[in-house]
Amino acid sequence: MKKLIVLIICISGFYSCSPKRPAVIERPVFELWNTTTLEIDKIEMNEFETVFHIDAFALPGYKIGIDKNSYIRESGKDKKLVITRVEGISAEEMTAFPESGTLSFKLIFPPLKPGITKIDYMEDVENGRKIMGIHLLPDAKIKIDPIPNDIVTISEPLPAPTYSAQPVKVSGRILGYVDGMASNKIMVYITNIITGERDAIEFIVSDDGSFSGEVTPGMPGFYSSSYGNLFLVPGQDIQIYLDLKKRTRFKSHYRTDKEPEDSFFTYLSGYFTKTELDSINFAARGMNVSEKLMKEIVNMKPDEYKQHILSIMNTQINKIRQNNYPPNVLLMAENTIKLSAFSYLMSYENMIRNANIQINDIKQEDRNNITFKSEKPDYSYYGFLKGQITDNMAYLPGFNSLIASLTNLFSLPDGKDKAAKERFAYFKEKITPILGVDKGILFDLAIVKFYGAQLGEMKFFTAADKQEIRGAFKEKPAFAEALIAENDRLVALLAANKENKTSILNETPQAAQDEMFDAIIAKYKGKVVFVDFWATWCGPCMVAMKSILPLKDEMKGKDVVFLYLTGETSPLGAFTQTYPTISGEHYRVSGEQWSYWMKTFNIMGIPTYMVYDRQGKQLSRNVGFPGVETIRKRIEQGL
Numbered sequence: 001m002k003k004l005i006v007l008i009i010c011i012s013g014f015y016s017c018s019p020k021r022p023a024v025i026e027r028p029v030f031e032l033w034n035t036t037t038l039e040i041d042k043i044e045m046n047e048f049e050t051v052f053h054i055d056a057f058a059l060p061g062y063k064i065g066i067d068k069n070s071y072i073r074e075s076g077k078d079k080k081l082v083i084t085r086v087e088g089i090s091a092e093e094m095t096a097f098p099e100s101g102t103l104s105f106k107l108i109f110p111p112l113k114p115g116i117t118k119i120d121y122m123e124d125v126e127n128g129r130k131i132m133g134i135h136l137l138p139d140a141k142i143k144i145d146p147i148p149n150d151i152v153t154i155s156e157p158l159p160a161p162t163y164s165a166q167p168v169k170v171s172g173r174i175l176g177y178v179d180g181m182a183s184n185k186i187m188v189y190i191t192n193i194i195t196g197e198r199d200a201i202e203f204i205v206s207d208d209g210s211f212s213g214e215v216t217p218g219m220p221g222f223y224s225s226s227y228g229n230l231f232l233v234p235g236q237d238i239q240i241y242l243d244l245k246k247r248t249r250f251k252s253h254y255r256t257d258k259e260p261e262d263s264f265f266t267y268l269s270g271y272f273t274k275t276e277l278d279s280i281n282f283a284a285r286g287m288n289v290s291e292k293l294m295k296e297i298v299n300m301k302p303d304e305y306k307q308h309i310l311s312i313m314n315t316q317i318n319k320i321r322q323n324n325y326p327p328n329v330l331l332m333a334e335n336t337i338k339l340s341a342f343s344y345l346m347s348y349e350n351m352i353r354n355a356n357i358q359i360n361d362i363k364q365e366d367r368n369n370i371t372f373k374s375e376k377p378d379y380s381y382y383g384f385l386k387g388q389i390t391d392n393m394a395y396l397p398g399f400n401s402l403i404a405s406l407t408n409l410f411s412l413p414d415g416k417d418k419a420a421k422e423r424f425a426y427f428k429e430k431i432t433p434i435l436g437v438d439k440g441i442l443f444d445l446a447i448v449k450f451y452g453a454q455l456g457e458m459k460f461f462t463a464a465d466k467q468e469i470r471g472a473f474k475e476k477p478a479f480a481e482a483l484i485a486e487n488d489r490l491v492a493l494l495a496a497n498k499e500n501k502t503s504i505l506n507e508t509p510q511a512a513q514d515e516m517f518d519a520i521i522a523k524y525k526g527k528v529v530f531v532d533f534w535a536t537w538c539g540p541c542m543v544a545m546k547s548i549l550p551l552k553d554e555m556k557g558k559d560v561v562f563l564y565l566t567g568e569t570s571p572l573g574a575f576t577q578t579y580p581t582i583s584g585e586h587y588r589v590s591g592e593q594w595s596y597w598m599k600t601f602n603i604m605g606i607p608t609y610m611v612y613d614r615q616g617k618q619l620s621r622n623v624g625f626p627g628v629e630t631i632r633k634r635i636e637q638g639l
Contacts, residue, residue, distance in 0.1 A: 567594025
């Protein structure tokens with residue numbers, strides 16, 4: 001009978017037996033957010049209003065605004081309590097962060113009903129800031145999902161660094177996924193070893209947080225993604241899990257419920273855990289260019305500079321050896337440091353020039369006019385490479401950079417007129433005494449690079465070339481088939497593009513470097529010419545091209561030419577796929593010609609635009625997109 005009386009009292013009291021919500025909750029725990037800018041210091045609740053005390057964090061000068069339609073709601077419900085006022089910052093205009101990088105203000109909303117104990121804060125705009133699952137009871141705990149069972153770490157030696165066309169299935173789940181609280185796309189970036197193109201492969205996240213798809217990396221190694229580096233092995237699946245609740249708790253400044261394992265919020269299967277990948281990635285931090293390093297090297301001769309960089313390298317390697325890393329992690333961490341050091345050593349002249357610019361505080365606009373001479377390293381300087389290059393370095397992105405430096409350094413004079421086989425033979429003759437070996441993955445990738453460069457020059461393979469390539473890779477035929485497949489793909493693309501009558505790919509005129517630009521412009525004499533210096537990898541270039549489409553439509557039928565110039569930094573494959581989508585006249589010039597233009601025209605960045613009148617007189621020049629109206633005015637001026 002007594003139990004029944006208690007039950008009746010609880011029901012009639014309407015929540016009186018539930019935990020009582022306090023009038024003030026300080027630094028409440030919350031489940032998810034999509035911003036690290038806003039932190040809730042406390043929430044005051046009474047019968048008249050709900051007051052959020054916000055501390056915001058950002059770089060000095062960054063501006064913040066609060067949307068007038070921001071609201072709070074009971075978690076899982078639709079009813080909105082729209083913000084009534086803002087105190088501490090302007091509710092009408094954007095507010096800049098001071099030098100401290102911190103702003104404090106209040107957001108005031110209507111009162112919450114007594115029984116509500118969990119709410120969401122939402123900014124009702126696209127990509128607005130959101131904080132979900134804010135608990136209004138003290139000592140609330142967030143339920144964390146268990147680690148998935150299919151996460152298995154492989155402790156075996158790393159696979160052989162060779163080419164394979166087998167795909168990798170990438171799958172996983174974002175734990176705690178809610179639309180708007182994390183990107184609905186997972187990106188994996190693969191660099192083509194033949195063309196140097198960086199392809200972005202996109203996986204769409206389903207409503208339950210799962211995603212799945214395939215990539216073809218070509219070689220085992222480290223590849224970047226939306227969630228950091230991945231170690232991909234052809235033919236071997238990889239699973240990725242991201243725990244949003246743990247990530248939210250870890251990144252919060254104010255959370256008092258943090259746990260030691262919160263930093264481990266990404267789980268990977270394969271040869272390395274996420275923590276191990278981060279250790280490898282950060283291993284070379286001690287090799288980073290700093291003002292201290294610039295001061296140390298500014299007046300150094302080549303041999304003195306070499307010994308200095310090698311000393312720093314050895315110091316960093318000894319430091320990481322103090323960590324209790326597994327063998328694969330230690331090996332890759334050491335290689336990361338070595339490749340970073342080799343990058344500096346291969347760039348002696350540039351490093352000394354940059355040190356002089358930095359130490360002497362030379363302004364950006366004056367740098368191209370500086371005639372700076374430093375001693376050129378002799379052949380013996382590169383002896384530091386002897387016995388240092390190992391095949392397991394090929395897993396790291398820095399290895400391809402090293403090969404690029406070496407093939408540029410030991411390139412056949414007038415090599416552009418020579419076949420890839422001759423270029424490689426010259427390279428091998430020069431590099432073998434330095435390395436002390438004449439075979440290995442470095443030589444394999446160098447052959448691929450020379451034949452890839454031939455494709456970049458649009459000198460496609462003959463039947464004899466294909467036979468030659470297969471002969472060069474008798475023991476590793478996958479490399480040969482990859483080269484030939486890329487050649488055939490490009491040939492097919494160009495053939496298809498010939499039917500395109502609005503995007504015209506022109507042959508580069510036979511002219512000296514200092515006459516090339518005039519020779520191109522001369523073809524369009526009597527018309528106004530809009531010139532766009534661009535590249536396939538330049539995001540702002542592509543965005544600007546979309547913005548200018550309506551203007552191009554307006555100018556149809558008028559004496560206006562839209563001229564697009566790019567160089568070999570736009571990989572042939574990417575260029576061949578991209579230019580047909582851009583109506584106008586196109587030229588893809590040599591790397592030497594492109595560099596000459598960058599220096600002669602003092603082009604500090606792309607996109608860069610120029611407008612010429614009917615007589616070939618320059619009317620305007622802009623670095624960066626100046627806006628459609630500015631371009632229209634200049635074109636109309638020329639007409």
